[in-house]
Amino acid sequence: MTETEIPEDHPRYASLLTRHRIEAGVEKGITSKQGLIAQGRGEAFDYLLGERTLPSADAAARAAAATLLSAERPVFSVNGNVAALVPEETVELARVVDADLEVNLFNRTEERMEAIADHLREHGAEEVKGLTGDGEIPGLEHARGIVDADGIGAADVVVVPLEDGDRAEALAAAGKTEIVIDLNPGSRSPRTAAVPIIDNVLRAVPNVTAHARDLADASPAERRAVVDDFDPNAALEAAERAIREGSFSGDEA
Numbered sequence: 001m002t003e004t005e006i007p008e009d010h011p012r013y014a015s016l017l018t019r020h021r022i023e024a025g026v027e028k029g030i031t032s033k034q035g036l037i038a039q040g041r042g043e044a045f046d047y048l049l050g051e052r053t054l055p056s057a058d059a060a061a062r063a064a065a066a067t068l069l070s071a072e073r074p075v076f077s078v079n080g081n082v083a084a085l086v087p088e089e090t091v092e093l094a095r096v097v098d099a100d101l102e103v104n105l106f107n108r109t110e111e112r113m114e115a116i117a118d119h120l121r122e123h124g125a126e127e128v129k130g131l132t133g134d135g136e137i138p139g140l141e142h143a144r145g146i147v148d149a150d151g152i153g154a155a156d157v158v159v160v161p162l163e164d165g166d167r168a169e170a171l172a173a174a175g176k177t178e179i180v181i182d183l184n185p186g187s188r189s190p191r192t193a194a195v196p197i198i199d200n201v202l203r204a205v206p207n208v209t210a211h212a213r214d215l216a217d218a219s220p221a222e223r224r225a226v227v228d229d230f231d232p233n234a235a236l237e238a239a240e241r242a243i244r245e246g247s248f249s250g251d252e253a
């Protein structure tokens with residue numbers, strides 16, 4: 001089935017679209033085999049969350065937008081799953097909040113780095129960082145810690161969707177403010193984030209962009225208030241509660 005053949009009114013449309021894009025990503029050399037496994041885990045959590053954006057995830061997306069707009073050097077870290085699932089939406093968000101795009105892979109190979117950078121350029125990116133690899137996040141095994149010195153290395157705010165727990169912790173320890181997009185509220189990455197967005201990247205990335213557009217003319221004090229009003233632990237708890245209480249058949253508590 002090609003992407004355009006998936007009927008939009010299919011009850012599992014998002015899930016079929018996701019599978020299709022990840023499969024195409026693997027074929028194009030963008031997504032790794034481990035990425036397929038991560039996808040499976042994400043799909044299970046999305047099912048449990050009701051395949052929708054919880055109100056708490058929407059609040060997190062708004063706090064993320066305010067954080068990005070207030071940042072000095074925001075960077076959006078792109079891995080193989082993100083590039084396969086939301087290339088255009090990622091480029092658009094980076095443009096709206098004036099963030100750099102940096103390819104950052106758990107299993108770094110030059111070939112896959114290039115394939116992802118090309119894919120992002122095909123979807124409108126002008127500059128893609130990550131290929132220089134002249135910086136390092138301390139506390140990680142060398143290959144896992146490689147970043148661009150003037151990209152993630154110098155960033156104050158980093159968006160890290162579907163990030164591995166060790167790297168999320170190391171980024172936080174390096175003083176970065178992290179915005180994590182992850183469907184599993186129990187995973188270490190969202191638990192170390194200043195702003196955990198418990199939602200599918202397919203929905204979360206365009207949602208952050210929409211909030212960023214809405215907050216574009218807000219004053220610094222208004223943006224700060226959005227960030228201060230957001231409670232990461234409450235957002236994680238709301239998602240856990242939704243899963244426990246079977247929100248897929250009802251409303252979020």
Ligand code: ATP
Binds near residue numbers: 045187
């Ligand atoms: P950790 O190391 O953080 O404790 P983990 O080992 O589960 O957790 P990985 O397997 O490296 O982490 O990353 C996969 C994560 O990405 C999972 O938590 C999964 O739920 C999430 N994920 C997969 N697909 C999506 C998606 N489309 N949108 C958001 N999150 C996703």
